Amino acid sequence: MIELSEELLLRMYYKMNQARFFEEKLGELEEKGQVHGTVHLAMGQEAAGVMACLALEEGDLVSLSHRGHAQAIGFGLDVNLMMAECLGKETGYCKGKGGSMHIADVENGNLGANGVVGGGFGLSCGAALTQKYQKTGKVVLCFAGDGATDTGSFHESLNLASIWKLPVVFFIENNQYGMSNPVENHMNVENISDRSEAYNIPGLTIDGNDFLDVYNTVTKALRYARAGKGPVLIEAITYRFSGHSKSDKQLYREEQEVKEWRKKDPLLKMKEYLRENRIFTEKQIQKMENEAIISIEQAVEFAKKSPSPQLDTILADVYA
Amino acid sequence: MKTNDMTKMTYRDAIRLGITEEMRLDRDVIFLGEDIGVYGGAFGVSKGLLEEFGEERILDTPISEGAIVGTAVGAATTGLRPVCEIMFMDFITLGLDALVNQGAKMRYMFGGQSQVPMVLRLPAGSGAGGAAQHSQSLEAWLCHVPGLKVVTPSTPAQAKGLIKAAIRDNNPVCFIEHKMLYDSVGLVPLDEEYTLEIGKTIVERPGKDVTIVAYGTTLAKAIEAADFLEEEGIRVEILNPLTLYPMDMKPIIESVIKTGCLIVAHEATKTGGVGGEIVARVVESEAFDYLTAPIVRLGGLDVPIPFNQELESAAVPQRNDFVHSVYRLLNRE
Numbered sequence: 001m002i003e004l005s006e007e008l009l010l011r012m013y014y015k016m017n018q019a020r021f022f023e024e025k026l027g028e029l030e031e032k033g034q035v036h037g038t039v040h041l042a043m044g045q046e047a048a049g050v051m052a053c054l055a056l057e058e059g060d061l062v063s064l065s066h067r068g069h070a071q072a073i074g075f076g077l078d079v080n081l082m083m084a085e086c087l088g089k090e091t092g093y094c095k096g097k098g099g100s101m102h103i104a105d106v107e108n109g110n111l112g113a114n115g116v117v118g119g120g121f122g123l124s125c126g127a128a129l130t131q132k133y134q135k136t137g138k139v140v141l142c143f144a145g146d147g148a149t150d151t152g153s154f155h156e157s158l159n160l161a162s163i164w165k166l167p168v169v170f171f172i173e174n175n176q177y178g179m180s181n182p183v184e185n186h187m188n189v190e191n192i193s194d195r196s197e198a199y200n201i202p203g204l205t206i207d208g209n210d211f212l213d214v215y216n217t218v219t220k221a222l223r224y225a226r227a228g229k230g231p232v233l234i235e236a237i238t239y240r241f242s243g244h245s246k247s248d249k250q251l252y253r254e255e256q257e258v259k260e261w262r263k264k265d266p267l268l269k270m271k272e273y274l275r276e277n278r279i280f281t282e283k284q285i286q287k288m289e290n291e292a293i294i295s296i297e298q299a300v301e302f303a304k305k306s307p308s309p310q311l312d313t314i315l316a317d318v319y320a
Numbered sequence: 321m322k323t324n325d326m327t328k329m330t331y332r333d334a335i336r337l338g339i340t341e342e343m344r345l346d347r348d349v350i351f352l353g354e355d356i357g358v359y360g361g362a363f364g365v366s367k368g369l370l371e372e373f374g375e376e377r378i379l380d381t382p383i384s385e386g387a388i389v390g391t392a393v394g395a396a397t398t399g400l401r402p403v404c405e406i407m408f409m410d411f412i413t414l415g416l417d418a419l420v421n422q423g424a425k426m427r428y429m430f431g432g433q434s435q436v437p438m439v440l441r442l443p444a445g446s447g448a449g450g451a452a453q454h455s456q457s458l459e460a461w462l463c464h465v466p467g468l469k470v471v472t473p474s475t476p477a478q479a480k481g482l483i484k485a486a487i488r489d490n491n492p493v494c495f496i497e498h499k500m501l502y503d504s505v506g507l508v509p510l511d512e513e514y515t516l517e518i519g520k521t522i523v524e525r526p527g528k529d530v531t532i533v534a535y536g537t538t539l540a541k542a543i544e545a546a547d548f549l550e551e552e553g554i555r556v557e558i559l560n561p562l563t564l565y566p567m568d569m570k571p572i573i574e575s576v577i578k579t580g581c582l583i584v585a586h587e588a589t590k591t592g593g594v595g596g597e598i599v600a601r602v603v604e605s606e607a608f609d610y611l612t613a614p615i616v617r618l619g620g621l622d623v624p625i626p627f628n629q630e631l632e633s634a635a636v637p638q639r640n641d642f643v644h645s646v647y648r649l650l651n652r653e
Contacts, residue, residue: 061398095431104426106434111397112426122390122418129391130398133350133376153417156387163382317432318466320490 002216009279010288012054012211016267017292019046019070022079023242025296026069026086026100030246036088039100040067044209044241047266048173049143050074051214052236055222056141061109061127063120065143065173066101067240068113075110077103083299089306096309097317109138117178118151120144121170125157128166128231139225140168141218147178149192158231162199165230169221172233173208175240180252196233208236209266212273239264325510332502334476335365335441338483339403341512343373346401349487352379352388353405353441362407363443363502389415389440393423393492396438401487408454409444409496423492424467435490439483445536445587446632447500452624455632457536457588462494463565463597469518470565472496474539476506478562481516489518496564498536521568523575527557530581530646533572533598535560538585538618538637545642554646564594572598573607580612581649587636590619616645 004012023041030039042049045067053062053074064071072082077093085092086100093103104112111127114120124142131138148154149172161168178186189195196203202224207213214236221232239261243250274280280288329337343349351369353361357380360367370378381388385406392402406412412419423436446455462470469491473479479497486493524539525546534542539560546556557575561567576582582602584595595617602608602615618637626632646652 063394093431094429094433097431098429102429104430104433106397106430111394112430114422116417116421119417119422122387123394123397123422125387126391126394126396126400126402127398129350129395130400133395133400153386153390156382156384157390159382160384160387160391164379317428319469320427320435320437 002219006279009274012051012215013270013274013285014288014292015050015054015073016046016211016270017289018079018295019050019073020267021293021296022069022073022083022299025300026083027242029087029300035086037099038245039086040245041242042067042070042240044261044265045173045175045238046070047211047214047270048208048236048238051211052141052143052171052218055215055218057222059109059136059138060222061111061138061140063111063124063127063140063142064103064113065120065145065148066113066115066117067145068103068143069100071143072103072110072113077105077110079295079299080302083303084306087303088308089303090309091302091306095313118144118148118153121148121153121157124168125161125166128161128168129164131167137226138167139222141222142168142170144170144172145178146172146174146176146183146192147181147186148172149195150178150186158196158199158201158233161231162201165228167225167228168231169218169225170231170233171218172235173238174235175238177252179244182252192235193233201231201233203233203235205235205237208238209264209269211266211270322513323511326507327510328505329476329508330502331476331479331497331504332363332365334480334508335483335497336367336369337508338480339487340369340372342484342487343377345512348399349401349403350377350379350395351403351405352381352392354381354383354407356380356405361405363499365441366405385411385414386418389418390422392438393418393426393436396423396436397426397434401437403439403441403487405441407443408450409442409458410453410456412440412442412458419468419492420465424465428467436492437490438492439486440492440494442494442496443499444496445498445500446625446636447537449627449629449632450625451627455625457586457620459496459564460588460593463594467492468565469493469563470496471518471563472535473562474501474535474560476504476508478516480508481514482518482562485515485518488515493518500537516562519563519566519568521559521561521563521571523557523571524560525556525558527555527579529554529579530556530583530649531559531572531575531579532556532583532585532642533559533561534585535562535564536587538587541637541639542585542642544639545646548643549646554650556646567598569601569605573602573605576602576607577610580610582611583616583618583642583645583649585618585637585642587620589622590617591622593619595619613649616649618642618645
């Protein structure tokens with residue numbers, strides 16, 4: 001068991017709440033028609049996205065999935081700049097040219113969310129190759145969903161990472177559906193982690209809604225990869241409460257199923273843990289939640305007030 | 321080493337020399353691909369590099385084009401300068417997501433945050449009996465993707481100058497080398513700082529009667545035709561767009577203004593080919609008013625490359641196609 005300081009637990013709970021409120025607000029804006037295009041919400045998957053990132057060391061890198069807001073917040077991205085990007089503003093991470101699906105902060109090691117399912121596996125191998133070649137001691141954490149493990153890119157990349165012993169941890173958020181297709185219909189293995197056997201690398205399946213399980217497992221996996229032993233595959237079992245995107249009428253699942261999973265809400269589970277272990281007072285918990293809400297409200301205000309990009313930027317940055 | 325010396329070498333050796341010099345100059349340059357180590361590459365381009373640079377920098381990969389290109393994009397984004405060999409250009413189909421959706425777009429879609437300095441070496445073209453899956457010239461696909469640069473050398477000197485420029489460029493550069501040119505010989509500058517600027521079209525042969533734009537082995541056929549026509553007093557001007565995308569149109573437009581006649585030619589299938597784009601840009605330009613005859617597009621037939629040798633050569637433009645086209649343009653037939 002890894003010792004958790006109060007300061008770390010505080011940051012964990014704060015960021016989980018930030019991730020939840022960020023997406024609640026973004027979902028509201030979308031429903032009001034204030035978001036151009038689409039957003040992929042990960043409400044219900046916060047323990048996976050946030051905690052995996054909190055296990056990283058300074059200088060480690062990440063590649064995010066298309067459902068990447070919680071992952072980005074966990075990695076430490078500024079919610080103001082994230083919200084501005086989701087609204088296509090000049091002040092956003094990508095100056096309004098990327099949107100929700102391409103939020104990146106390359107200089108700080110976030111190689112970007114990825115609009116192509118499975119698009120991040122190869123990039124992560126390459127970023128890990130750089131770390132190995134330059135002997136930086138840093139590790140790449142590569143996020144993807146269950147559906148992405150059916151792509152050729154997943155299998156090519158795990159094979160390559162295994163034979164070259166690349167410092168990369170593949171972290172799969174199994175939220176039970178590849179868009180509408182349930183996992184049991186799109187793969188014929190019991191656990192996604194079983195796929196690690198084909199590449200002779202460690203594979204683990206964990207409770208992705210349990211913040212401690214995620215944090216502890218990723219910490220150990222990062223340690224393994226950092227020691228030069230090669231990649232690790234982690235499958236975090238979780239669930240998305242909302243649809244795939246705004247076009248999703250959710251015809252493929254019963255309301256009852258969503259209700260059952262809501263009982264396993266990762267935020268509630270963490271709150272229970274904090275209460276049971278009397279780590280923070282009720283007042284402190286409330287304060288953290290309020291601060292998280294305020295930070296998101298401020299982010300929305302920042303984004304709304306921000307200007308749209310100038311039209312003359314349209315040709316900028318095609319080439320370096 | 322600064323020198324004005326030149327030496328005769330093959331196109332294959334010139335590419336290798338360019339890569340070797342860049343790898344000696346810059347430790348961030350690594351080279352990955354299938355069978356590039358002990359085997360020396362399917363066409364012998366990487367022969368000897370493993371001995372000089374070791375396994376850390378000469379990386380033999382599994383047969384995983386998607387992972388090769390994806391890894392190169394990720395490595396380039398984080399500070400290395402990878403060169404990849406895709407054994408045959410035909411196999412780039414397996415690496416296109418990493419190239420087109422990732423590498424080419426990252427800088428723009430991230431608002432200018434990143435750069436992707438990588439080179440994809442793509443052996444292309446027919447003539448070796450490779451049949452439909454080992455003979456294609458797919459450059460037009462790549463020229464349709466903003467963010468990529470597409471270059472193609474036609475001589476050993478150009479091969480060295482362009483591969484070095486491609487490795488030094490901070491963008492993904494597709495370096496298309498024609499398989500039938502590997503054994504061609506020419507004088508190559510030995511200067512380590514000799515590079516050819518990407519984004520320049522050059523005049524290969526000055527003339528005044530007809531403009532031909534061609535590259536690869538098709539350029540060699542155009543030159544043969546020009547030699548033949550010169551004996552009849554016809555002076556053909558030949559331009560070589562060393563960079564196919566983004567293409568430098570100015571010299572082409574200037575040449576058409578001078579000659580009034582234009583032939584564009586390539587081995588790639590005519591429909592949707594780079595030649596059509598050149599023609600469109602010429603007729604959009606001031607050169608339109610100077611045209612004295614309809615433009616001629618010579619391209620590969622719209623068929624997969626056939627295996628049989630006679631069929632194979634009939635599928636792409638040959639020397640005589642140039643000769644007849646020039647006669648037609650000048651009303652000499």
